[in-house]
Amino acid sequence: MDSSIINVVNLTIHAFLVGSLLLGLHRKIIARIQGRPGPPIIQYLLHTIKFYVKEITFPITAGNPLYIFVALLDVSVWLTALIIAIDLKSSLLIIIGIYVLQKIVEHGCGLSSGSPYGKIGGVRSVFSAAAEVPLFAVVAAIYLTTHSVLISDILNYQSIHGSLLFKMPICAFAFFILLVSKAPNSPFGIVKGKDIVSGYMTEHYGLLASIIYIAEAIAYFALLWIFIAVFIGPWVVSHPLITLAVMVGLTVILAFVNGLTPLLAPHHSVMLQMTIAGLVLCDVLYRLIMGG
Amino acid sequence: MKKLGKIWNYLSKPEVVPRIFSIFIALIFVFGLLMPHYLNPDQLYPKPVPHSQTLKTPLAPYDRGGVPLKVPAKLKSQYPQYEPDLGMITAYLTPVANWIKDKTYYFGTTIVSTPGGILDEILYYTRGMDTVLESSILLISFIIFSWMFFNKD
Amino acid sequence: MISSIIGQLFGIVPFGDIVFGFSEFSIIGFVVALIFTIVVYLTKPEKQLEAQKFRVEDKLEVVSLEELKIRRMMAIVCGIATAGAMLTYDLFDYALFLTLVGIANIGIVSAVKKDWVLNASYQYGLIAMIATLPLFGSAGMILAKTGTLSLFELPKIPTSLLFEKIIFAAGMAGETGIAPFYASKAEMFRAPGSPYILMIHLSSLLLIVRTVEILLTI
Amino acid sequence: MDEERKCGLYLLIIGLLCTFGIVMFKGMICYLLYVIAVPCLLYGIGSYLIPKTRRKNAGRLPFRGF
Numbered sequence: 001m002d003s004s005i006i007n008v009v010n011l012t013i014h015a016f017l018v019g020s021l022l023l024g025l026h027r028k029i030i031a032r033i034q035g036r037p038g039p040p041i042i043q044y045l046l047h048t049i050k051f052y053v054k055e056i057t058f059p060i061t062a063g064n065p066l067y068i069f070v071a072l073l074d075v076s077v078w079l080t081a082l083i084i085a086i087d088l089k090s091s092l093l094i095i096i097g098i099y100v101l102q103k104i105v106e107h108g109c110g111l112s113s114g115s116p117y118g119k120i121g122g123v124r125s126v127f128s129a130a131a132e133v134p135l136f137a138v139v140a141a142i143y144l145t146t147h148s149v150l151i152s153d154i155l156n157y158q159s160i161h162g163s164l165l166f167k168m169p170i171c172a173f174a175f176f177i178l179l180v181s182k183a184p185n186s187p188f189g190i191v192k193g194k195d196i197v198s199g200y201m202t203e204h205y206g207l208l209a210s211i212i213y214i215a216e217a218i219a220y221f222a223l224l225w226i227f228i229a230v231f232i233g234p235w236v237v238s239h240p241l242i243t244l245a246v247m248v249g250l251t252v253i254l255a256f257v258n259g260l261t262p263l264l265a266p267h268h269s270v271m272l273q274m275t276i277a278g279l280v281l282c283d284v285l286y287r288l289i290m291g292g
Numbered sequence: 293m294k295k296l297g298k299i300w301n302y303l304s305k306p307e308v309v310p311r312i313f314s315i316f317i318a319l320i321f322v323f324g325l326l327m328p329h330y331l332n333p334d335q336l337y338p339k340p341v342p343h344s345q346t347l348k349t350p351l352a353p354y355d356r357g358g359v360p361l362k363v364p365a366k367l368k369s370q371y372p373q374y375e376p377d378l379g380m381i382t383a384y385l386t387p388v389a390n391w392i393k394d395k396t397y398y399f400g401t402t403i404v405s406t407p408g409g410i411l412d413e414i415l416y417y418t419r420g421m422d423t424v425l426e427s428s429i430l431l432i433s434f435i436i437f438s439w440m441f442f443n444k445d
Numbered sequence: 446m447i448s449s450i451i452g453q454l455f456g457i458v459p460f461g462d463i464v465f466g467f468s469e470f471s472i473i474g475f476v477v478a479l480i481f482t483i484v485v486y487l488t489k490p491e492k493q494l495e496a497q498k499f500r501v502e503d504k505l506e507v508v509s510l511e512e513l514k515i516r517r518m519m520a521i522v523c524g525i526a527t528a529g530a531m532l533t534y535d536l537f538d539y540a541l542f543l544t545l546v547g548i549a550n551i552g553i554v555s556a557v558k559k560d561w562v563l564n565a566s567y568q569y570g571l572i573a574m575i576a577t578l579p580l581f582g583s584a585g586m587i588l589a590k591t592g593t594l595s596l597f598e599l600p601k602i603p604t605s606l607l608f609e610k611i612i613f614a615a616g617m618a619g620e621t622g623i624a625p626f627y628a629s630k631a632e633m634f635r636a637p638g639s640p641y642i643l644m645i646h647l648s649s650l651l652l653i654v655r656t657v658e659i660l661l662t663i
Numbered sequence: 664m665d666e667e668r669k670c671g672l673y674l675l676i677i678g679l680l681c682t683f684g685i686v687m688f689k690g691m692i693c694y695l696l697y698v699i700a701v702p703c704l705l706y707g708i709g710s711y712l713i714p715k716t717r718r719k720n721a722g723r724l725p726f727r728g729f
Contacts, residue, residue, distance in 0.1 A: 004693070005685055005693050008697060009697075052709055053709075053714075054713060055714050056713065058667065060492075061491055061492045061494060063488050063489050063490055064488065064666075065487060065488060066485075066488040066639065068706065069484050072674075072706060073702075074702075075702035075705065076698050076701070079701055080473075083694050083697075087694075091470060093654065093657065094470055094473060096654050097470070097654045100651065100654055101477065101650075103646070104481075104650065107646050108639070111491065111639030111642060112639045112640070112643075113491065114492050114494065114639075116493070116495075126630070127631050129646070133650065133653055139657065149661070206713065211702065211705055267303075270304075288607060306568045307568055309568055309572060310571040313575060314575055317575060317579055317619075320579070320611060320615055321612075329586070330590065331589050332589065332592040332604075334592045335592045336592050369461070370462040370593060370594075370598065371459060371595075374459040419463060421461070421463040421533075421535075421538055425538065425542065425545060428522075429541065432522060432548050432549055435515075435518075436548070436551065439555070439556060440555060440556075443511070443556070
């Protein structure tokens with residue numbers, strides 16, 4: 001057995017626990033902003049464990065085996081992201097591919113159950129994918145600055161030249177918008193809005209919901225880690241406690257952003273994200289013309 | 293802000309999208325007119341001088357010379373190390389194509405030439421995958437059309 | 446240079462000038478496309494419970510067998526084309542794969558007998574047709590400027606390809622329908638039959654990522 | 664055996680085979696098998712922990728008009 005696998009197992013459990021607690025904290029802060037006491041911070045973890053032992057039946061309208069497959073794929077996708085980003089420190093472009101698969105999961109979950117709410121959630125996921133994917137023009141800008149998209153090279157570059165946050169503030173902002181759109185109760189959260197029950201999750205209940213919750217906790221951890229690594233620098237990710245502190249800080253900021261903004265209408269959410277992506281594209285063009 | 297919302301809503305109608313896309317493309321092409329363009333003389337797929345083969349060989353303008361399986365045709369390849377038999381089969385014609393070739397000087401540009409394997413890519417031999425893909429695109433669109441035609445009620 | 450984007454290159458399969466390469470990036474894309482193709486082949490389409498106009502009871506919408514067959518076939522063609530597009534390291538070949546995916550996408554929804562879906566797919570077809578002009582135009586201009594189409598050779602040639610890259614990206618945007626040209630495609634997704642519709646989404650997203658990789662490489 | 668447990672059994676078998684593979688092999692393939700194994704085991708084990716459904720018409724969800 002490869003010893004690196006034991007590291008990966010450690011990392012997975014760490015990511016799951018930290019991600020769950022951060023999501024719990026996120027919910028707590030939003031509750032405090034709204035003047036409620038809110039659930040305890042371990043609530044997300046409790047939910048996950050509770051749903052893990054609840055019964056499921058496959059709806060007769062569901063299209064099997066896609067119905068199960070997408071839920072399992074969600075876990076696979078974010079485990080791959082953890083391995084590629086944190087363990088191997090490989091290409092950022094593969095991370096985009098993985099983020100893209102996350103959109104597929106949302107779409108597949110929504111559509112495979114045959115539920116009208118899930119269907120709307122799935123269609124909205126397609127909408128928002130159209131806006132979130134261009135945000136990855138960030139990668140092009142990073143490539144033009146650091147001449148590499150491997151995370152290890154980006155970390156090296158930052159240890160020499162200082163963190164990228166101040167060199168490319170527009171890109172950092174665009175990536176932050178991605179984080180906002182992935183966090184719960186976000187203004188861009190048209191996919192899981194309460195107006196459509198809970199979007200694509202509506203008919204994945206019981207055990208399958210628990211599996212998706214596990215994946216989301218890992219996803220939250222992985223995305224925060226990537227943001228910290230790519231934009232803030234190697235001195236933060238070198239020590240787990242500092243990483244954790246910065247993650248808590250980011251979660252507080254995200255919770256304030258999400259707690260204080262209303263949910264946007266679908267097309268408006270898409271076009272707002274698209275406008276930000278357009279800003280990044282202008283940035284990329286500027287760098288291209290200045291650099292080449 | 294209200295106006296912005298109106299514009300965003302207008303953009304989300306399906307029938308508006310092709311218009312916007314074509315305007316977008318047109319703008320880019322206008323921008324392209326201002327850019328410098330030039331031709332690299334060292335081409336991987338060189339073409340003979342226009343009309344240099346017309347009425348001289350029936351395979352004009354695609355004649356690359358060579359005898360099938362004996363003398364290789366004059367070709368360049370990106371990766372010569374992968375293709376020891378480069379240019380050996382480019383002059384191959386089916387018997388029907390051969391018969392037509394003897395009758396006319398315009399064989400190279402006719403539609404009949406396709407089954408004989410005288411499409412540009414097959415002549416080049418090095419780009420066989422493209423030919424497969426091009427014909428499968430045609431095939432797929434034909435399947436869609438025929439399915440819709442037979443199930444149009 | 447190239448390995449700083451795609452990771453390690455494990456091996457290649459030459460088909461003449463067109464070379465299929467296996468890198469970390471392309472293997473992941475290829476495997477994902479193939480797995481989804483298999484799952485889509487195995488999955489039965491979901492049934493939708495739709496409310497009726499002017500009536501109380503709901504109706505279970507079922508995809509009929511012959512419609513299912515043609516749509517499944519198109520979904521498989523789309524999956525195979527996507528898998529091929531992940532591997533190919535030739536620009537013109539990639540553009541052809543992109544067009545094949547576009548055609549197959551229209552095929553997947555063309556069998557649905559709902560007029561708003563057909564309208565949207567008609568509009569999408571128009572965009573896809575317009576988009577082939579910049580796509581192949583860009584490939585042709587790159588060939589004229591550099592004299593080669595191979596993605597392994599292009600990074601070695603020091604030529605500014607800014608305009609070609611922009612129109613290639615524009616062609617890709619039309620063919621895969623990203624924002625702000627998403628509207629017609631999103632309308633197509635309302636059609637019943639989830640696994641096949643999923644294939645449209647998957648192929649366009651994977652192709653976007655792959656195009657980003659190509660544009661960064663050359 | 665109902666459908667949920669049947670799926671669970673298949674996935675459990677796949678998951679155990681992958682775990683076996685992780686122990687046997689070395690290098691990149693371990694990561695691949697790990698990524699496949701974890702969700703399969705999660706569902707496989709979970710499907711034997713959950714109680715049997717007590718619904719009369721399994722799969723006919725009540726709020727969907729049935």
